[in-house]
Amino acid sequence: MEKNRKKAIIAMIIIGIILVVNVMPFLWLILTSLKTRLDIFAIPPKFFFHPSAKNFISAFTKRHFLPMFYNSLIISASTTLLSLAVGTLGAYSLARFKLFGDKHISFWILSTRMFPPIVMVIPYFIMATRWGLHDSRSLLVIVYTTFNLPFVVWIMRSFFEDIPSDLEKAAMVDGYSRWDAFWKVILPLSAPGLMTTAILCFIFSWNEFLFANVLTAAMAKTVPVGIRGLVTSRAIEWGEIAAVATLQVIPVLIFTFAVQKYIIRGLTLGAVKG
Amino acid sequence: MSTKKLSIYQRFGFWISSTENKFKWALLLPTIILLALITVYPTIYAFNLALSDYNLARAADTLKGYIGLQNFREILQDPAFWSSLKTTITFTVVVICIEFFLGLGIALFLQGTVTGSKIVRTFILLPMIMAPIVVGLTWTYLYQSEFGLVTFILRKLHLMSYTTAPLADVKSALPALMVVDIWQWTPFLIMVLLAGLEALPTAPYEAARIDKASPFLIFRKITLPLLQPVILIVLVLRIMDAIRVFDIVYALTEGGPGESTDMLSMFIYRNAFYLWGIGKASAISFILLYIIMIISVILVNLLSRAKQTV
Numbered sequence: 064m065e066k067n068r069k070k071a072i073i074a075m076i077i078i079g080i081i082l083v084v085n086v087m088p089f090l091w092l093i094l095t096s097l098k099t100r101l102d103i104f105a106i107p108p109k110f111f112f113h114p115s116a117k118n119f120i121s122a123f124t125k126r127h128f129l130p131m132f133y134n135s136l137i138i139s140a141s142t143t144l145l146s147l148a149v150g151t152l153g154a155y156s157l158a159r160f161k162l163f164g165d166k167h168i169s170f171w172i173l174s175t176r177m178f179p180p181i182v183m184v185i186p187y188f189i190m191a192t193r194w195g196l197h198d199s200r201s202l203l204v205i206v207y208t209t210f211n212l213p214f215v216v217w218i219m220r221s222f223f224e225d226i227p228s229d230l231e232k233a234a235m236v237d238g239y240s241r242w243d244a245f246w247k248v249i250l251p252l253s254a255p256g257l258m259t260t261a262i263l264c265f266i267f268s269w270n271e272f273l274f275a276n277v278l279t280a281a282m283a284k285t286v287p288v289g290i291r292g293l294v295t296s297r298a299i300e301w302g303e304i305a306a307v308a309t310l311q312v313i314p315v316l317i318f319t320f321a322v323q324k325y326i327i328r329g330l331t332l333g334a335v336k337g
Numbered sequence: 338m339s340t341k342k343l344s345i346y347q348r349f350g351f352w353i354s355s356t357e358n359k360f361k362w363a364l365l366l367p368t369i370i371l372l373a374l375i376t377v378y379p380t381i382y383a384f385n386l387a388l389s390d391y392n393l394a395r396a397a398d399t400l401k402g403y404i405g406l407q408n409f410r411e412i413l414q415d416p417a418f419w420s421s422l423k424t425t426i427t428f429t430v431v432v433i434c435i436e437f438f439l440g441l442g443i444a445l446f447l448q449g450t451v452t453g454s455k456i457v458r459t460f461i462l463l464p465m466i467m468a469p470i471v472v473g474l475t476w477t478y479l480y481q482s483e484f485g486l487v488t489f490i491l492r493k494l495h496l497m498s499y500t501t502a503p504l505a506d507v508k509s510a511l512p513a514l515m516v517v518d519i520w521q522w523t524p525f526l527i528m529v530l531l532a533g534l535e536a537l538p539t540a541p542y543e544a545a546r547i548d549k550a551s552p553f554l555i556f557r558k559i560t561l562p563l564l565q566p567v568i569l570i571v572l573v574l575r576i577m578d579a580i581r582v583f584d585i586v587y588a589l590t591e592g593g594p595g596e597s598t599d600m601l602s603m604f605i606y607r608n609a610f611y612l613w614g615i616g617k618a619s620a621i622s623f624i625l626l627y628i629i630m631i632i633s634v635i636l637v638n639l640l641s642r643a644k645q646t647v
Contacts, residue, residue, distance in 0.1 A: 074447050078457065081443070085463050085524060088475045091486055095478065108486050153368030160361035168369065175376045177633055179581035181602045182622040183376070185609050186383040209375050216368060241360050270468035272584045277610060287470045291588065294474070301478055308471045319466050320459045327532050330465075330525065334570040335532050 089312070096305035103301050118306035126300075128307055131289040138200050138285060139268035142207035143261050150215030151257070155245060157216065158223035159231075169220070176213035176332070180273050183209060188277050198280040206274045211264045214332070218263075221333030222256030223249065259325040262318045269315065286311050386619040393613035408620035418621065420596055421604040428511065428600060429579040432518045436575065439519070440526025441568075445556075447527070448534045461528065464521045473588020476517045480504050480589070507597045510590055514598050517585050522578075526571060533567030534560070569640045573633065580629060601625050 095103060097114040122128045156162070157169055187206055191197040230252070231244040239247065250257075272287040279288060290307050293300040319326060328336050387408055390401040412418050464472065479487040482502030491497035503513040541559045550558075583602040586592065592599035592607060599607075605625065609618035 077443060077446065078461075081524065081527075082457065082460055084520070086460055088472075088479060088520075089463060089467070091479065092471075092475050104484055106484050106489070108484055108489055149367045149371055152364040156361045156364035160357075162361060162365065168365070172368070172372065174630075174633070175372060177577050177629065178376065179602065179622070179625055179629060181581065181583060181605045182383060182626050183379055185605075185615060185619050185622060186379040186386060188609075189386065189615060190379065190382060205375055208371070212368065212372055212375075241356065266466060270466075270470075272468065272470040272587075273606075287468050290474065291470055304474055305478075308468075308474065311471060312467050315466050315468075316459065316463070319462055320455060323455055323458050323462070326462065327528050331529055331570055331574060335529050335567050336536065 092305045092312075093309050095301060096309045098302060100302060118302035119310075122303045122306050126289070126293070126303060126307075128286065128289055131284050131286045132310075134200060134283055135269055135285040135287075138203045138207065138283070139265045141200075141204045142211050142268050143264040145204065146208050146211035146215045146264055147257070147261055150212050151219050151250075154216045154219035155223050155249070158220045159228060169216075172213045172216050173332070176210060176217070178209070180210070184274055184277050187274070191278055197278065198283050200283045202278055203275060203283060203285070206278065207268045207271060211267065214264060214267070215260055217332045218260045218329055219253070219256060221328070222253045222260075226252055255325065259322040259329050262322045263326070263329045266315050266318060269311075383619050384623065386616055387623050388620075389616050391614075391616035391619075393615060404616075408617050409624070412617065412621055412624065417596065417599070418604070421599045421601050424511065424597070424599055425580060425601045428515060428518075428582070429576060432515050432522070432579055433572065433575055435515075435519050436523045436526050437568075437572065439523050440530055443523075443527050444530035444534055445560075447531060458528075461524045463524075465525045467521075469521070469584035470588050472517065472521055473585040476513075476520075476585070477504070477589050480513060504590055505594060507595050510594055510597045514586065514589055517589065518579065518582065521585070522575060526575070529567065529571045530564070533564050537563050566640065569636060573636045573640070576632060576636070577629060580632070581625070 094110070096118050097116070098109070098112055099115050099117060102109050102112045153172075157165055162168065183206070187202075188197075191199075191202050196202045226249055230248055231241075234244040234248045235241065270287065271285075272291070275285045275288045276291065279285065284292075286307065290304055290311065293304045293307075322329075328334075388403060388405060390404045390407075392400060467475075476487075479485050480503040482488060482505055485502070488497065488502050491503070492499060497503070497509075501509070503509050537560070541563070542555065545555045545559060581602050582600055583606065586598060586600050586603045587606070590598040592603045601621070602625070605618050605621045608614045608621060
């Protein structure tokens with residue numbers, strides 16, 4: 064008993080250290096966002112100061128971050144919806160039916176997920192420039208679907224496989240069509256899985272930088288590109304970077320909190336059921 | 338899988354229409370078609386680029402068009418490519434080893450002690466759900482040479498002199514980058530391995546306890562073999578991510594100082610979008626793709642073998 068209590072206390076201390084190490088840089092970011100330029104450049108670094116909302120205000124008035132937040136929101140939501148609409152059906156088909164060559168199909172789908180983005184970004188850049196799609200939101204929606212769609216198929220397949228297929232059979236005995244058995248019985252049952260998948264797709268797209276940096280210039284610019292854009296050869300606007308980054312991270316934190324039950328499963332492509 | 342030969346109907350039955358067959362293909366085809374359009378077509382396009390003399394910085398009439406494998410030949414003779422490959426491998430091996438052993442150690446220790454509240458779990462996951470570019474910029478700020486918090490602490494502890502900074506020195510830039518990756522991903526390994534450990538069956542452990550086996554023996558003979566599939570999956574995912582790391586490199590160093598942190602993705606990006614050598618950059622990106630494919634085939638084989646033995 065005594066030994067167990069000692070171990071529990073050490074475990075708490077370890078978790079405490081992990082939390083401090085994890086959260087410290089983020090807290091420092093929030094503190095910086097509330098500092099004036101004078102406090103940011105102070106040596107030694109200041110922990111106590113008069114907070115100011117200046118950085119937040121100038122980010123939206125001087126740096127025009129509102130349209131970028133709008134772009135990020137529209138692009139992330141669209142690719143999430145598109146990937147879910149198409150991928151859920153494919154996932155259900157792979158989970159339930161024996162298909163001709165289905166092992167190869169699912170391996171191919173997984174392999175597209177493993178593609179390094181740097182390989183994709185070059186042809187997309189050339190094609191977009193030729194076809195006049197450069198700097199458009201729809202282009203980014205398509206590009207983000209290249210990694211979201213395989214993700215949806217793999218995760219949702221694992222969630223569908225958890226639901227016993229007797230349920231559809233029973234529904235079909237009751238007079239449901241094949242489609243209705245899926246749409247009205249199975250889909251509602253997999254709602255938590257759908258929710259987790261949707262949120263992870265949204266987060267991946269919301270955080271994406273490489274594609275957005277190459278494929279947008281002004282009109283379709285997203286928040287991550289805008290944040291990096293505050294690093295110029297003349298100056299680095301640390302206060303504004305911190306302010307926008309804080310606002311960018313907060314929705315992700317809330318989403319993660321909401322789905323943390325399945326998040327490990329999602330992030331390991333359904334392989335580890337945490 | 339059974340080795341039984343499939344009948345003609347079982348093999349080609351899907352062509353013979355039945356509602357069930359139509360249904361399953363109707364559901365799957367949109368995924369296949371969409372994915373082929375948005376990934377296979379660009380890949381073929383990129384391969385074409387890799388085989389041509391395509392440089393946006395040169396006048397169009399000086400370009401030779403199709404040049405076969407010349408881009409690949411040039412890259413293999415380029416010392417910058419080999420140094421970039423070496424940096425990528427060093428980075429990948431070091432961060433994966435540290436993250437894995439740290440993650441496994443902590444997971445083993447935490448196993449069964451805490452249930453973990455929602456808030457705690459969310460904040461443990463914080464580094465890996467933050468946008469990588471934001472992670473990169475946050476650490477750039479912490480490493481900043483005059484007022485960076487980490488630099489300040491290192492100097493107070495006499496671990497770093499006032500004449501240099503973590504990202505300014507050829508020797509310390511790569512380790513500084515590794516620290517960021519380790520900070521970002523160790524929590525992920527802890528959480529995944531912990532989830533894996535908690536899903537293990539209890540029966541073998543009870544048997545071992547009756548036999549009074551030592552904790553080390555239990556770990557080697559029971560935990561490790563049972564945990565092997567989870568370990569391999571998490572290693573596959575992490576190795577893939579580490580090899581193609583880009584955002585934090587771009588935010589922290591852009592490959593510098595010198596070429597000390599010039600990871601492959603950064604090297605390709607620089608060739609494509611700073612020097613506009615699209616053909617050459619595509620060729621390098623295919624070499625990166627081959628490397629990733631070889632590693633993934635090896636790991637996937639290991640994985641399926643591990644699943645069979647357990």
